Amino acid sequence: MSSVRIGIVGLGNMGTGHAKYLIANEVKDGVLAAVCDSRPERLEWARSELGEHVRRFDTPEAMYASGAIDGVLICTPHYDHPRQAIQAFSHGLHVLVEKPAGVYTKQVREMNEAAAASGNVFGIMYNQRTNPLYAKLKELLESGELGEIRRTNWIITNWYRPQSYYNSGGWRATWAGEGGGVLINQDPHQLDLWGWTTGLKPKRMRAFCQFGKHRDIEVENDVTAYVEYENGATGVFVTSTYESPGTNRFEVSGDRGKLVVENGKLTFSRLRVPESEFNRTFTGSFGQPECWTFDVPVASGGSQHAAITQDWVNAILKGTPLIAPGEEGINGLMLSNAMLLSTWIDDWVEFPIDEDLFYDKLQEQIRNSKTKKDANHYVTADVSGTH
Structure with missing residues (x-):
């Protein structure tokens, strides 16, 4: 061929x-x-x-x-x-x-x-895996430049959508038409990059999704999630579609400082000595490691x-x-499914999630959806990519 x-x-x-x-x-x-x-x-x-x-x-x-x-x-x-x-x-x-x-x-x-x-x-x-900013972030984290990751924090609220956007199609923002809101429509790239760049494996999550907040829709448009990772690190993910102006800021903190992706730049606040070493050797009452903050050179391009x-x-x-x-598509989706499931059962969700329970809860939403279609039914309207 x-x-x-x-x-x-x-x-x-x-x-x-x-x-x-x-x-x-x-x-x-x-x-x-x-x-x-x-x-x-x-x-x-x-x-x-x-x-x-x-x-x-x-x-x-x-x-x-x-x-x-x-x-x-x-x-x-x-x-x-x-x-x-x-x-x-x-x-x-x-x-x-x-x-x-x-x-x-x-x-x-x-x-x-x-x-x-x-x-x-x-x-x-x-x-977005071809975006040089995230490719460089992944490279630095894999190299150990940041040391052990201790916390992640992604605020992605610059998805502003007015009511007229949701009114433009009967399938929009419905459980039967799209299967969810901001998590399934706007956030798949961020949910993928979150795990792809850090390599962290979630252990459990507690999330709070709000449905139709400040909008006449049935799906989630405001989410705050807290996650605990297998290595003991923690993370927070915040997203919405009604805030203006919004924010898109991804922070990763580690033993050697902090990396931040925001406004088209990758900034490294690098500790001269690892925090763990400073904590072990410092004898004063107050103080912290010397820190150098600079923008990391990032290649242009990414088609x-x-x-x-x-x-x-x-x-x-x-x-x-x-x-x-393609097999990695399940990773980010499991994060969004976990956020919804945690909200629906009002409790912590362990990873991997209970897939049968999520499916049953989703079917409940579909049965009450404004767009009356089962999740396994072929939806003829081509709505993919209209985010």
Whole structure:
């Protein structure tokens, strides 16, 4: 195989964006061969904008069985990602799925098992892993430059959404339509980066989600979560969609100081000697280690979505490791599921979470949802990527 023939399922905002850079040949050896959407007007757009040589299908099953593609990029509603990926694997196709991996971990675990059984390349569109800021943060933490991590703190409240945004589609901010609110729609990248950069494993969590705060919606739009990690460190995650101006600040504190990502910069407050050493040797009543604060040089670039697609194509053709393996999509999703479950049961949640209990609690929300669809039902509206 000298190139990968790619099919796209779903021509919403994200699917359309992927189609545009593929048709512009921005992914070496990646060829847009087919697209799929249930809406005739989107297929007509594909015909006029992508050309007659890109085949068009109105169901994923027809495209998968056509023999026209080697791999598929899934850009459909959240609930459909695992089911459509499993179908693709059964047809011998490689899969790149948009975030989130799914709505609940039980569903995503089945997708991961199908991927492993297929032996095909499985990636997820965690394009923020190509952001040089977070790549450098991960590099520094893995190198031990910060010493043992003691605390994480991410405040991500710059997702402001007015009521008119939620009113623009009946599926928006509903349990049946999207499967959640800020955690499933806006925050998947942060939930992924949280674990990806630090490498920390959560032990238990207590979270407080508020539903429809200052907005007429049924899902969570204000979350504060406290987590305890296996190494004894602790963390806090705060997010919302109604604060203006909002904040996006990620702090990681360790034995050798503190790293902060904020306003497009990575700042290191580095202790001249580790805190543990200072504490052991200092004999005065008051004092603390000498600290040097500076901005860490970070490379420019990071081509985001096209870079992840290129990485996926390279893995298919050359066997290179993925930046964002699809199997890792379950990690950030488990964090968001834990936050909701802790709120619903009003108690601590241990990791790994009770996936059957979460599923049952989610089904309760769906039964009372304004959009009356079961979580396993195919949602025809292409809402993925409209965050």
